[in-house]
Amino acid sequence: MKIHKYDTVIVGAGGAGMRAAIEATKRSRTAVLTKLYPTRSHTGAAQGGMAAALANVEDDNWEWHTFDTIKGGDYLVDQDAAEILAKEAIDAVLDLEKMGLPFNRTPEGNIDQRRFGGHSRNHGEAPVRRSCYAADRTGHMILQTLYQNCVKEGVEFFNEFYVLDQIMVEVDGVKKSAGVVAYELATGEIHVFQAKAVIYASGGTGKFFKVTSNAHTLTGDGQAACYRRGLPLEDMEFFQFHPTGIWRMGILLTEGARGEGGILRNKDGERFMEKYAPVMKDLASRDVVSRSIYTEIREGRGCGPAGDHVYLDLTHLPPEQLDAKLPDITEFARTYLGIEPYTDPIPIQPTAHYAMGGIPTNVMGEVLADNTTVVPGLYAAGEVACVSVHGANRLGTNSLLDINVFGRRSGIAAAEYAAKNDFVELPEDPETFVLAQVERLLNSTGKERVAALRTELQECMDANVMVFRTEQTIKTAVERISELRERYQHVAIQDKGKRFNTDLLEAVELGNLLDLAEVMAVSALARKESRGGHYREDFPNRDDVNFMRHTMAYREVGDDGIESIRLDYKPVVQTRYQPMERKY
Amino acid sequence: MATPTMDRVEAGSAASDHLLTVTFRIRRFNPEVSDESTWQDFQIDIDPKERVLDGLHKIKWELDGSLTFRRSCAHGVCGSDAMRINGKNRLACKTLIKDIVALDKTGAAAKPITIEAIKGLTVLKDLVVDMEPFFQAYRDVMPFLVTTGNEPTRERYQSAEDRERFDDTTKCILCAACTSSCPVFWNDGQYFGPAAIVNAHRFIFDSRDEAGEQRLEILNDRDGVWRCRTTFNCTDACPRGIEVTKAIQEVKRALITRRF
Ligand SMILES: Cc1cc2nc3c(=O)[nH]c(=O)nc-3n(C[C@H](O)[C@H](O)[C@H](O)COP(=O)(O)OP(=O)(O)OC[C@H]3O[C@@H](n4cnc5c(N)ncnc54)[C@H](O)[C@@H]3O)c2cc1C
Ligand code: SF4
Ligand code: FES
Numbered sequence: 001m002k003i004h005k006y007d008t009v010i011v012g013a014g015g016a017g018m019r020a021a022i023e024a025t026k027r028s029r030t031a032v033l034t035k036l037y038p039t040r041s042h043t044g045a046a047q048g049g050m051a052a053a054l055a056n057v058e059d060d061n062w063e064w065h066t067f068d069t070i071k072g073g074d075y076l077v078d079q080d081a082a083e084i085l086a087k088e089a090i091d092a093v094l095d096l097e098k099m100g101l102p103f104n105r106t107p108e109g110n111i112d113q114r115r116f117g118g119h120s121r122n123h124g125e126a127p128v129r130r131s132c133y134a135a136d137r138t139g140h141m142i143l144q145t146l147y148q149n150c151v152k153e154g155v156e157f158f159n160e161f162y163v164l165d166q167i168m169v170e171v172d173g174v175k176k177s178a179g180v181v182a183y184e185l186a187t188g189e190i191h192v193f194q195a196k197a198v199i200y201a202s203g204g205t206g207k208f209f210k211v212t213s214n215a216h217t218l219t220g221d222g223q224a225a226c227y228r229r230g231l232p233l234e235d236m237e238f239f240q241f242h243p244t245g246i247w248r249m250g251i252l253l254t255e256g257a258r259g260e261g262g263i264l265r266n267k268d269g270e271r272f273m274e275k276y277a278p279v280m281k282d283l284a285s286r287d288v289v290s291r292s293i294y295t296e297i298r299e300g301r302g303c304g305p306a307g308d309h310v311y312l313d314l315t316h317l318p319p320e321q322l323d324a325k326l327p328d329i330t331e332f333a334r335t336y337l338g339i340e341p342y343t344d345p346i347p348i349q350p351t352a353h354y355a356m357g358g359i360p361t362n363v364m365g366e367v368l369a370d371n372t373t374v375v376p377g378l379y380a381a382g383e384v385a386c387v388s389v390h391g392a393n394r395l396g397t398n399s400l401l402d403i404n405v406f407g408r409r410s411g412i413a414a415a416e417y418a419a420k421n422d423f424v425e426l427p428e429d430p431e432t433f434v435l436a437q438v439e440r441l442l443n444s445t446g447k448e449r450v451a452a453l454r455t456e457l458q459e460c461m462d463a464n465v466m467v468f469r470t471e472q473t474i475k476t477a478v479e480r481i482s483e484l485r486e487r488y489q490h491v492a493i494q495d496k497g498k499r500f501n502t503d504l505l506e507a508v509e510l511g512n513l514l515d516l517a518e519v520m521a522v523s524a525l526a527r528k529e530s531r532g533g534h535y536r537e538d539f540p541n542r543d544d545v546n547f548m549r550h551t552m553a554y555r556e557v558g559d560d561g562i563e564s565i566r567l568d569y570k571p572v573v574q575t576r577y578q579p580m581e582r583k584y
Numbered sequence: 585m586a587t588p589t590m591d592r593v594e595a596g597s598a599a600s601d602h603l604l605t606v607t608f609r610i611r612r613f614n615p616e617v618s619d620e621s622t623w624q625d626f627q628i629d630i631d632p633k634e635r636v637l638d639g640l641h642k643i644k645w646e647l648d649g650s651l652t653f654r655r656s657c658a659h660g661v662c663g664s665d666a667m668r669i670n671g672k673n674r675l676a677c678k679t680l681i682k683d684i685v686a687l688d689k690t691g692a693a694a695k696p697i698t699i700e701a702i703k704g705l706t707v708l709k710d711l712v713v714d715m716e717p718f719f720q721a722y723r724d725v726m727p728f729l730v731t732t733g734n735e736p737t738r739e740r741y742q743s744a745e746d747r748e749r750f751d752d753t754t755k756c757i758l759c760a761a762c763t764s765s766c767p768v769f770w771n772d773g774q775y776f777g778p779a780a781i782v783n784a785h786r787f788i789f790d791s792r793d794e795a796g797e798q799r800l801e802i803l804n805d806r807d808g809v810w811r812c813r814t815t816f817n818c819t820d821a822c823p824r825g826i827e828v829t830k831a832i833q834e835v836k837r838a839l840i841t842r843r844f
Contacts, residue, residue: 037715039758040654040662097739100729102747102754102790109741134754140661141754148728186708215656251659332659335678338633451645494649497616500709503649 001431002191006031007418009180009195010411011163011222014041015139015400016382017201018146019407020414021155024199027415031193033161033182035217035505038147042203042215043403046139047254047329048116049131050096050404051397052089056110057129062086064122065130069398070577072118072285073356073391074532074542076235076550078573081363081387085398085405092404093132101145103134104325114325115259118285118395118584127283131397136254136328142400160185162505163202164434166225166378167192169424175230175369177378178424181434185505188498190431190438196421197377197414200226200359200367201407204383206239208513208520209352209466210458213245213252217509222384224512226359227519231369231378232552234386234570235357236516237524238533240394241467243289245351246336247309253329253348255396257312258282260325264293265311265345266301272310277584284584287393287533290350294467303347311345350467354394356533357523358386360552360570365410371552371570377417377424381410388550391572392532441507446490450507453491457484457510457517465521470538471528477521485514515555522565523551544579548572603629606685606693608639610651611700613707621707625696632682636669636697640676653711660823663759667711668700673761673821702764704773718760721776725784725802730795746791753786753831755824762818762828774807778818778828781809785831788844800839809836 007028010017017032024030034041053060065086070077097103097111104112113129121128134141150157165181179194202222206214227233243264244253258264264282266272276292277284284292293310296302303309314322314330319342322330330341339346359380360368367378382403389402464477488511495503529543530536549569556566605627613621626643637655644651653676654664660678667676670684681697688694705713731740756779763769763777784803788796803809809832818828838844 036656036662036664037719040656040664042657042662044757045657045659045661094739098729098731098735100787100790100792102750103739105742105744105747107744109743111739137755140757144754144756151723152728215662216658217656328661335680336659449645450649495652497614497650499614499616500652500712502652503644 002189004031004191004193005423006193006195008197008199008414009033009193010199010201011180012041012201012203012382012384013038013157014201014203014382015043015142015146015403016407017199018150019404020199020201020381020411022146022149022153023408023411024415025153025155027412028418030415031156031158033158033163033180033193035160035162035185035221037159038150038157039143041143042218043400044140044143045213045215045252046142046400047136047252048256048259049114049133049138049397050093050142050400051116051119051130051395052093052132052401053086053130054090054093054111054113054132056106057113059121060128060130062089064120064128065089067123067577068119069389069395070391071124071580071582072395073393074582075544075548075579076388076391076531076572078388079575079577080573081389083575084363085389085401088405089401092401092408096142096145096404099145099149101134101141103132114256115283116396117255117258117283117289118280119397120280124279127280131256131259133256135324136256136326139400158182161191162508163221163225164437164508166198166229167426167430168229169427171424174376176376176424178426179430181431183434183438185500188501190434192426192430194423194426196418196423197379199365199379199381199410199414200384201380201382202384204355205513205516206352206355208457208461208517210462211245211248211250211349212352213242213250214352219509220512220516221509222380223358224515226367227515227555230555231367231375232360232554233357233519234360234550234552235388235523236520236553237527237551238356238392239352239520240286240354240356240533241290241350242286242353243293243350244312244348246332247347247349249336250351251332251336252351252353253312253332253346254326255286257314257326257329260321261317262312262314264289265313266296267303267307268301272296272301280584285393285395287535288584290467291535293350309347309349312348313345314341315343315345352466354399355383356386356388356390356392356394358384361385361387363387363409364413365406366413371568377421379410379414381406392534437508438504441491441493441504442496444490444492446492448487448491450491450493450510453484453488454510454513457481457513461517465524467535469524469534469536471525474521474525478518478525481514481518481521485518488514519553519565523553523567526567527551548579602631604632604681604685604693605629606639606681607696608643609696609698610710612710614650614709630681632680632685634681635677636679636681636684636699637665637676639681652709661757663757666702666759666761666764668702670698673702673765675759675761675823678823702760704764704766704770705760715760717773718763718777718779721780722758722783725776725780726795726799727783727787729787729790729793731792732794740792742791749791750786750789752826753782755826756782756786757824759823761821761823765817765821767815767817768811768813772811775811776803776808778832781832781835782826782828785835788835788838796844800835803835804839809839
């Protein structure tokens with residue numbers, strides 16, 4: 001085992017982690033631990049754009065953006081945070097441009113902007129061009145630009161280091177962060193990083209679903225590490241299902257495709273979104289469009305022999321426009337489906353896309369231990385966190401924004417905290433938990449296989465807690481997950497080596513997914529209403545009287561050693577926007 | 585406008601029920617076990633419309649958990665899984681079985697699909713190579729925007745045309761398929777390699793950047809662009825369709841004319 005000492009440690013090198021690193025490195029001795037090489041992070045897969053009311057091509061302002069974000073989130077958004085997001089969006093985009101990001105340009109040479117779902121002029125009057133973009137490679141350009149600037153600033157990376165545990169220490173009755181424990185993939189060695197401040201920026205957890213736009217590596221490691229140490233997870237029942245994933249594969253086809261004029265059609269060729277969202281049509285918010293697609297499918301208007309998908313039609317758009325604005329996604333259709341989008345519509349279905357919930361933080365990125373208490377020295381930003389700027393449903397282009405705004409904020413806040421505070425003394429043998437976990441998996445002689453359990457989990461989640469949920473389906477999920485967690489105790493791996501043991505790490509990741517799936521299902525069961533991404537067929541309406549509040553889920557371990565999940569609730573911060581019915 | 589109907593895309597299903605039996609012949613190497621690498625065959629039943637990566641996963645998940653490779657996004661955007669497939673550098677997640685498998689008259693697979701680590705970088709285990717020298721060459725070309733003077737309050741202007749000038753090289757995902765397909769790089773590990781030059785190109789031809797001269801000086805080195813023998817292996821290998829050789833030629837020309 002090795003011990004390292006840094007002022008600030010950042011877990012993750014996606015957009016949020018690297019944006020934080022650029023700030024933290026200037027102000028404190030910083031290390032970035034990442035299980036992937038930075039440029040492999042899933043931020044690079046983002047396509048459509050990043051929202052900011054630059055008003056480069058038409059009238060716009062940050063107040064409209066704030067309103068859209070709150071309405072899009074079905075009023076579960078903390079309004080003070082949404083205001084910060086929309087206000088700081090403008091500088092966030094300009095900062096990236098100055099760092100070198102090659103945005104698409106207007107004829108005048110300004111940053112070009114395009115339409116995106118749920119973003120509107122003057123509180124819902126009509127769609128507005130607010131998304132700043134670089135073809136359909138915006139995330140790739142953000143990830144590359146941030147990495148380039150990390151190289152420029154000399155940010156110190158520990159690549160292929162998996163953080164597996166968060167070290168919490170109680171000092172005078174206050175629980176503080178003392179650092180993290182990591183596993184080095186290349187050698188199998190365990191490293192303890194003592195740090196004054198730790199920032200989690202480890203991304204989402206979409207791999208507990210089968211049809212998903214998320215990478216194999218998005219397994220919620222950060223959420224799970226904090227949760228296991230008694231910290232709450234907020235709003236985990238809210239997961240976004242993006243309307244246009246490639247049928248059966250889940251690979252994303254950006255909403256920018258509809259922003260450019262693409263249309264959703266059922267088997268009769270009907271533009272069905274006109275029925276469900278007369279004003280915004282195909283550009284209504286994602287939860288609305290995903291439910292509409294499944295309604296078409298359920299009512300027998302789906303396409304294909306099994307009637308299990310609909311079409312994204314781009315055939316009426318000029319090929320030049322597709323080549324210039326949507327080169328990557330049209331190539332995905334060609335590569336993976338053998339379809340030519342110039343002439344043929346693309347089969348799509350909703351795909352599990354984005355975790356609205358996560359580690360609760362305030363607007364400085366400080367992690368909360370309960371509804372109000374800050375954990376000294378602990379921060380989170382990006383998809384792993386829940387500020388909450390996305391509420392019950394995130395608007396497209398607001399996450400690339402979120403990672404930049406709150407990545408920056410947490411980087412500054414953490415480094416400033418580190419400058420003013422001392423190291424918290426490490427507990428004796430801080431590596432105990434990770435060591436035991438690794439040893440158990442390496443020595444297990446059980447009969448269960450990781451891949452089989454993971455497939456069962458994914459199928460269970462797709463069947464029971466996706467776009468439509470009922471008490472019965474969620475209960476089924478809770479029971480199945482609990483069985484799977486039991487079986488997970490008997491999981492065995494084949495690779496017993498120290499070098500690049502990805503077999504071992506996949507087993508660890510599955511454990512995280514199982515923990516988080518259970519939190520999601522239990523949180524969903526208790527929310528007896530429909531709001532944003534959480535839709536209960538048995539409670540189809542939003543219930544502001546009983547459920548206008550955030551879920552806070554805590555792991556509890558009884559004296560008998562039995563684990564359970566305790567749910568609590570946290571009020572939503574409301575400033576000037578009164579909840580209204582959400583229509584598009 | 586033509587109305588799309590349901591019968592037009594049946595053929596395009598992402599996964600059909602028709603399975604093909606194929607052999608993956610993989611070059612295994614694990615220094616914890618032996619200093620020598622060996623070829624190992626795995627037979628799997630797989631839908632030919634699936635990716636080579638799906639095949640590798642099938643082997644890892646069902647047959648041999650110790651098979652080791654890098655991967656993340658599974659759709660060709662993260663650059664993790666460049667490998668030599670049937671002797672050519674490709675991304676496993678962007679290569680469909682049907683496009684590389686040779687079939688005999690009966691429609692059965694005629695030959696194994698061979699898979700090995702990319703060349704020119706030290707193999708650490710199975711398909712995993714040491715990427716450090718590759719990233720070092722990248723870092724050496726100053727891969728970041730350099731500007732002087734006061735920052736404007738708004739964005740810097742750039743015409744759509746100027747933006748287009750370096751579009752091709754912004755697409756790079758640092759997968760190393762190009763560099764590890766280059767015979768010069770195989771023979772001389774000091775050569776910067778195509779990927780580093782591509783990333784230098786991305787900034788040299790960006791109208792906002794002011795360090796073109798410095799980067800050109802770096803590439804004027806004996807291990808710089810002049811090593812390139814224009815064999816086009818890199819362009820063929822690039823999964824992002826970047827015209828790598830052309831970019832290298834443009835950098836050479838800029839070195840001669842000092843105009844860019
Ligand atoms: C296909 C796709 C398209 C999208 N398009 C858009 C869009 O157009 N606009 C928009 O606003 N949003 C979009 N999103 C959402 C947005 O891209 C993501 O939410 C966002 O990029 C997440 O960034 P992040 O930095 O939080 O996490 P990531 O980029 O996922 O990075 C996570 C990092 O954490 C590291 N990590 C994870 N676990 C560990 C561990 N245990 N130890 C150490 N390191 C760890 C990883 O190595 C990685 O570096 C899209 C998402 C997807 C999947
Ligand atoms: S130029 Fe192409 S092949 Fe080379 S590293 Fe970049 S993406 Fe890969
Ligand atoms: S897994 Fe990301 S490029 Fe292949």
